Amino acid sequence: MADDLTLVIRGGLVVDGTGAAPREADIGLAGDRIVAIGRIAGRGAEEIDARGKIVTPGFVDPHTHYDAQVMWANHITPSSCNGVTTALIGNCGVGFAPCKPDQRDMLVELMEGVEDIPEPVLTQGLPWNWESFPDYLDRIAERRFDIDVAAQVPHAALRVFVMGERGVAREPATEVDRQAMARLAAEGIRAGALGFSTSRTLNHKTLDGRPTPTLNAAEEELTTIAKAVGETGSGWLQVISDFDEAIEAEFAMFRRLVEISGRPMTTTVLERDSKPQEWRRLLDLIGQANADGIPITGMVLTRPTGIMLGFEISQNPFVDVPGWDTIADLPFDAKIAALRDPGLKARLLSETPRDPALVKRLRRWDRIFPLGDPPDYEPAPERSIAAEAARLGVDPAALAYDRMLENDGRTILYRPLSNYADGTLETVREMMAHPNTLIGLGDGGAHVSILCDATAMTYGLTHWTRDRAQGRFPIEWMVRRLTHDNAKALGLTDRGVIAAGRKADINVIDYDRLNLRAPKVIYDLPAGGRRLMQVSDGFTATILSGEIVSRDGQATGRLPGRLLRGAPS
Numbered sequence: 001m002a003d004d005l006t007l008v009i010r011g012g013l014v015v016d017g018t019g020a021a022p023r024e025a026d027i028g029l030a031g032d033r034i035v036a037i038g039r040i041a042g043r044g045a046e047e048i049d050a051r052g053k054i055v056t057p058g059f060v061d062p063h064t065h066y067d068a069q070v071m072w073a074n075h076i077t078p079s080s081c082n083g084v085t086t087a088l089i090g091n092c093g094v095g096f097a098p099c100k101p102d103q104r105d106m107l108v109e110l111m112e113g114v115e116d117i118p119e120p121v122l123t124q125g126l127p128w129n130w131e132s133f134p135d136y137l138d139r140i141a142e143r144r145f146d147i148d149v150a151a152q153v154p155h156a157a158l159r160v161f162v163m164g165e166r167g168v169a170r171e172p173a174t175e176v177d178r179q180a181m182a183r184l185a186a187e188g189i190r191a192g193a194l195g196f197s198t199s200r201t202l203n204h205k206t207l208d209g210r211p212t213p214t215l216n217a218a219e220e221e222l223t224t225i226a227k228a229v230g231e232t233g234s235g236w237l238q239v240i241s242d243f244d245e246a247i248e249a250e251f252a253m254f255r256r257l258v259e260i261s262g263r264p265m266t267t268t269v270l271e272r273d274s275k276p277q278e279w280r281r282l283l284d285l286i287g288q289a290n291a292d293g294i295p296i297t298g299m300v301l302t303r304p305t306g307i308m309l310g311f312e313i314s315q316n317p318f319v320d321v322p323g324w325d326t327i328a329d330l331p332f333d334a335k336i337a338a339l340r341d342p343g344l345k346a347r348l349l350s351e352t353p354r355d356p357a358l359v360k361r362l363r364r365w366d367r368i369f370p371l372g373d374p375p376d377y378e379p380a381p382e383r384s385i386a387a388e389a390a391r392l393g394v395d396p397a398a399l400a401y402d403r404m405l406e407n408d409g410r411t412i413l414y415r416p417l418s419n420y421a422d423g424t425l426e427t428v429r430e431m432m433a434h435p436n437t438l439i440g441l442g443d444g445g446a447h448v449s450i451l452c453d454a455t456a457m458t459y460g461l462t463h464w465t466r467d468r469a470q471g472r473f474p475i476e477w478m479v480r481r482l483t484h485d486n487a488k489a490l491g492l493t494d495r496g497v498i499a500a501g502r503k504a505d506i507n508v509i510d511y512d513r514l515n516l517r518a519p520k521v522i523y524d525l526p527a528g529g530r531r532l533m534q535v536s537d538g539f540t541a542t543i544l545s546g547e548i549v550s551r552d553g554q555a556t557g558r559l560p561g562r563l564l565r566g567a568p569s
Helices: 101-115 119-125 133-141 155-163 175-190 219-232 244-261 278-291 322-326 332-339 342-350 356-362 385-392 396-409 426-433 453-467 475-482 484-489
Strands: 007-014 023-030 033-038 046-049 054-057 059-061 084-088 148-150 195-200 236-241 265-268 296-300 305-309 413-418 437-439 506-509 520-522 531-533 539-544 547-551
Touching: 007 506, 054 059, 054 475, 059 453, 059 484, 084 539, 101 119, 101 155, 133 175, 155 175, 155 195, 175 195, 175 219, 195 219, 219 244, 236 244, 244 265, 244 278, 244 296, 278 296, 278 426, 296 426, 322 342, 332 342, 332 396, 342 396, 356 413, 385 396, 396 413, 426 437, 437 453, 437 475, 437 484, 453 475, 475 484
Parallel strands: 007 046, 007 054, 059 084, 084 148, 195 236, 236 265, 265 296, 296 437
Antiparallel strands: 007 023, 023 033, 054 506, 305 413, 506 539, 520 531, 539 547
C-alpha cells in the first residue's frame, strides 16, 4: 500500500472528529480517500510534516449563502481559507433558482436586501444560464472549487417562479400554486439538493422594505411542500423564524411539518436583546421534540451576530444623517479627505439619523467597540466607545469618528446585535453545549459589506478551546461539533471523521499560532464590488479530496471541489 500513497501527513496530533482524545499518528491518503492511520513506514508522493500541529477533518458549514459566488469564483473565500471543506448554500429561503427570465430582477432585489449583496455585483456576475433548479445544479456541477458545495431549494424562488408578482406580494397560494411549488421542491431534491429552506422573519426584506415573499406563508402551503419533500426520502427542512409571542404555536407547526414529511428540520436560535430568554424556551421546545422522536435541531453561532462599522463599508454611525449624503458617492480616498475636514466633522456630529431605528443600531455607544487585530468578539464593557469616551471626557460620537479615521480611514468598530444581551458569551456557551444544536450560521457569501462571520468556525477553536478565560470546551469536543456533527446532520456520511475509507478532507493546523486577523475590505467582486475578507494565521494546510488546496494560508491553485448531489453513502 505504501507505494500507492499520494500524500502522507506525518506525526500530527490527530483530532479525528469523533470526540475521542487526540493521538499522535501519521495519516496516509490514496487519491481522495484516507487509507491508513498510525505509523506509516513508506513515503507518499507528497508529504506534510505535521509535528507539533493538530490534524482535523475539514470543517462542514451548514449555513452559507455562496449561491451567487459559486457562479463567478473558484475560491470560495473566506470559508475555504478558514478550514471549511464543505458548504451548504440556499439557506433562509433565498436563492436564484428556479427563475424565469422576466423574474431575475425580483430575485436580485430580494437577495440584495436580505443578504446584502449589491445589485450591480449580481447583475454582472450571474450568467443566468439556467431556469429550473436542476439546471442551476448542472451549472454549478460544471465548475470547480476549493471546497465542495451542496445546495437547497429556496422557498422564495419557488413562490416567485410559480406565482410571480402575487408571490412577491405574499398573497395566499392557491391549491394549484401549492402543488406546483411542491412538485418543484421535490424535483430539486431529486436532482441533488440536500433540503428545502424558508424564512419567516421580518429581518429579511428588500432594500425598499418589502418582507421576503415567504414571511407569512400559510401552514397549508408549507405542509404541501413538506409532504413532497418527504416523498423523496431525502433532505432536511431549514427554517428561520421570529417566533415572537406565538412561539408555542409556531413551533407546534414546525413539529407537524417534520411529522408529516418524515424529514429532520433545523431552525435558527439567537438571543435577542428585546427577548433575552426566548432562546431558552425555544431550546426547551426543541429538546422536547427530540424526546418525542421528532428530529429538530437549533442552529447556533460561536459568537455574537453583529455588524462592522467603518467609513469604507456600508454602515457607520453617520451614514443616515443629511450631511453624509454630500460625500456618500465619493471615491474612498476623496471621502476620507472630506471626513478630515473639521467643518464636515462638526456637521455630521451635530445631525441626528433620519431613521430612529438606526440610532439604537448604530449609536448605542456602550455596545460599540473597537474590533482590534486580532479581533475581540467578546469585548469587556470597559472597552466600549462609551466607556472610553467617559474616561477621556469626550463625546462618544466624536471618539467613534476619530477611531474610524485611524489607519487611513480603514479602522473598523464592532456592534454585537444578538447573543450578547448580558455583555458576555455565556449564552452562546449554553447554546453550543445543548445536545440538540448544530454550529453554523456563518452566512458566508452574504452581508459582505457589514460582517464576516464565515470565520466563526475558526473562532470556535481559538476562543472556545484555547483563549477564553473560563468555560472552555475540550478541543476534541469542538472539532466534533464542526465536522462530524454537521456532516451527519446533512446525511454526508463520507466525511467529517478521520478514518480509513472516509473522504480525505483534512486540516493541518498550527494550533498555537491559530488566530483570526482583522477583516479588510477587498474589491474583487464583479463590477468592482467590495466585500469584507478575513483570513487566519495557523492553517498549515487544507486538503480537499486528497489534494492540498492551501498551504500556509495561500491557495495552491488546485480545485478538486465539486457540487455534491444528494447524500453520498
